[in-house]
Amino acid sequence: MTVHTVAVPADNPVFGQTTSAFASFGYSAAVRAHGLLFIAGTIGRRADGTIPDTVEEQTEIAVRKIEEILRLENLDTSALVDVTSYHVDIRRHLPGFVEAKQRLVKAPYPTWTIIGVSGLASPGLLVEIRATAAYPDASR
Numbered sequence: 428m429t430v431h432t433v434a435v436p437a438d439n440p441v442f443g444q445t446t447s448a449f450a451s452f453g454y455s456a457a458v459r460a461h462g463l464l465f466i467a468g469t470i471g472r473r474a475d476g477t478i479p480d481t482v483e484e485q486t487e488i489a490v491r492k493i494e495e496i497l498r499l500e501n502l503d504t505s506a507l508v509d510v511t512s513y514h515v516d517i518r519r520h521l522p523g524f525v526e527a528k529q530r531l532v533k534a535p536y537p538t539w540t541i542i543g544v545s546g547l548a549s550p551g552l553l554v555e556i557r558a559t560a561a562y563p564d565a566s567r
Contacts, residue, residue: 429460430458430459430460431458431459431460432455432457432458432459433455433456433457433458433459433464433496433499433500434449434455434456435449435456435495435496435499439495440474441474441491441492441495442474442492442495443473443474443475443476444474444475444476445472445473445474445476454467455467456496457496457500459500459562462561462562462564463508463559463560463561463562464496464497464500464502464506464559464560464561464562465559466493466496466497466557466558466559466560467557468513468555468556468557469489469492469493469496469555469556469557469558470485470488470489470547470548470549470552470554470555470556471484471485471486471487471488471489471552471553471554472488472549472552473488478549478551478552480551481523482514482520482523482524482527482553482554483523483524483526483527484527485552485553485554486523486524486527486528486531486554486556487527487531489554489555489556490527490528490531490532490556493507493556493558497560500560500562502560502562504532504533505535506560506561506562506563507537507558507559507560508537508538508559508560508561509537509538509539509540509558509559510537510538510539510540510556510557510558510559511539511540511541511542511556511557511558512524512539512540512541512542512554512555512556512557513542513543513544513547513554513555513556514541514542514543514544514553514554515543515544515545515546515547515552515553515554516543516553517541517542517543517544518543520553520554521541524541524554537558537559
């Protein structure tokens with residue numbers, strides 16, 4: 428089995444200084460195996476490391492980071508096959524998340540599971556999104 432780790436360059440404008448989290452927490456942004464790309468949970472932390480107050484902005488940043496990881500692998504959001512999002516205070520923030528998601532994610536839609544959680548890695552984070560994409564050439 429061939430496994431390939433996808434590295435986000437330290438100077439990536441979408442991730443900015445947040446790329447340090449990969450080394451600090453000991454994980455990869457994404458891993459390619461068996462024709463699939465497994466994207467680690469992404470959060471809505473801005474490139475300068477700050478956390479927006481709104482779930483809409485956090486959702487947009489997290490989706491843009493997923494798009495950037497897909498771009499690094501010559502894919503786009505149409506390659507997404509499965510997505511899971513984790514939400515703090517889900518009943519309060521779900522409407523804003525759905526509004527942002529509908530604006531950013533277009534057909535063909537992946538499966539999507541939405542889970543409420545009591546908290547995420549840093550105070551102020553409201554949403555985290557992990558995803559799996561499929562390569563058009565499954566032999567990759």
